[in-house]
Amino acid sequence: MRRILIAECKQEVSTFNPHLSQYADFRVRCGQELLNYHRSVRNEIGGALSVFDQRADVEIVPAYSACFITSGGTLAADAWQRIAREFIESIRSAPPVDGVYLCMHGAMASQEELDPEGFLLAETRRVLGDAVPIVVSLDLHGILTDRMVEHSDAIVAYHTYPHVDFFETGERAARLLMKILAGARPVTAKVAIPALVRGDELITATGLFGDSIRIAQQVEAGPNGLSAGMFIGNPFTDVPALQTYSFVVTDNDIELAEREAVRIAESFWPNRHRMKVPLISLDEMAAQMRQPRAGTVAVVDAADATSSGASGDSNAILRKLVECGYRGRTLLPIVDAPAVQQAFAAGVGATISTYVGGTLDARRFQPLAIQGIVRHLADGLFRSESFGEVWDSGPSAVIDFENFTLAISSRAVSLYDRSFFYSLGQNPRNFAAVVVKSPHCQHHMFADWCEAMIPVDAPGSSSANLAYLGHTRCPRPIFPLDHDVEFHPIVKIFRRG
Secondary structure (H helix, E strand, O other): OEEEEEEEEOOOEEEEOOOEEOHHHHHEHHHHHHHHHOOOOHHHHHHHOOOOHHOOOEEEEEEEEEEEEEEOOOHHHHHHHHHHHHHHHHHOOOOOOOOOEEEOOOOEOOOOOHHHHHHHHHHHHHOOOOOEEEEEOOOOOOOOOHHHHHHHOOOEOOOOOOOOOOHHHHHHHHHHHHHHHHOOOOOEEEEEEEEOOOHHHHHOOOOHHHHHHHHHHHHOOOOOEEEEEEEOOOOOOOOOOOOEEEEEOOOOOOOOHHHHHHHHHHHHHHHHHHHHOOOHHHHHHHHHHOOOOOOEEEOHHHHHHHHHOOOOOOOOHOOOHOOOOOOOOOOEEEHHHHHHHHHHHOOOEEEEEEEEOOOOOOOOOOOOEEEEEEEEEOOOOOOOOOOOOEOOOOOOOEEEEEOOEEEEEEEOOOOOOOOHHHOOOOOOOHHHHEEEOOOOOOOOOOOOOOOOOEEOOOOOOOOOOOHHHOOOOOOOOOOOOOOOOOOOOOOOEEEEE
């Protein structure tokens, strides 16, 4: 009987978001509750459990899960200390185990620890010793630090963007752990690439980045391949290791790992110049919005993408549309707890005068005065359209202000699908325009049926205009922040034992 411990700690942050994340921004589950939840959704742990549950020789030890409700700003020091303490205590108090599966993100950062995943892996290794294999799954927007690779036996990363392979990534991680327990001897090669990239070419099904991922998939499926992929990092998590990485894990084949990690990296580097977003200014957006349209226009405000760590309280596009006199019926999401409280106090049908925007990122956004009618109130609990997970926007309200329908939440919630709108009784198809606060969504969410997708260079802590953000910690020189950046592949090899 193999005893497998499962634990999770996941958050993606924008260090440019001034609003700190707190402990309350996580859902914490332990023991049987952890298993019950993850068996009900198609995420990484759900995929791993689907593999382990088929084996009569595996006993699951559910330890601890702290999973962010949505991405946010840097994790506050006291929140990080509590989560780290609870995580490590759950490892320490578990019975002896034969292997460990850790589900992480890779773009987490706290006020006092800029590599939380590496810290937790190092502490887990310190508690369990060198003999217990550890496999960790990560988002391809993670930042692959040396410490993370040093203290795990193998890593597995998503192969899709937009991400649709959560479940499959968990399956791959579980199967890899079982291979190690059966005698595989993993060796990892990692290549750092000085680039921060954004844009449609990162869509793996259609973009150039997908070519590099398909090479990695071939390597992983080939002789002696255990895992392979790329980490393009989260450009908004400005930490010392932030850049792009290729990696290959093989079964005791250093030469293969080195060669293929370089091949994947070299397939990526020439395409970097096309991995940018052709943004238009707010004024250009206003001009385009005045053009006659037959269908819905999606105004893409990726600079305030809550799933990328932004605050969600940007009113920049709303303000510009009001200023330019746009009259099309428009649906906009925004985070503003005080406005929601006022709507609840007034009740459905009431007309209220309030302000929206600028409650979290006051340096970038100033509150906008509105007078509107409260149309809908909700508790903010709903299931994700994408994966069936329970999401929580906090108490939420719909306020109609002139030709604008404002979907207002008390807290940030992911907006890479239409779940939040649907939870408030709003169908984006019924509007002339919809503001989409996500850089990319699955195609059917908006792009398939919208007449146009307009990417706007608005202010925000997850702006694709990377030079605007002001990186201070990541390695330099780096594309596109610096000119004439050179790349000469250097391979780092990691192996345990």
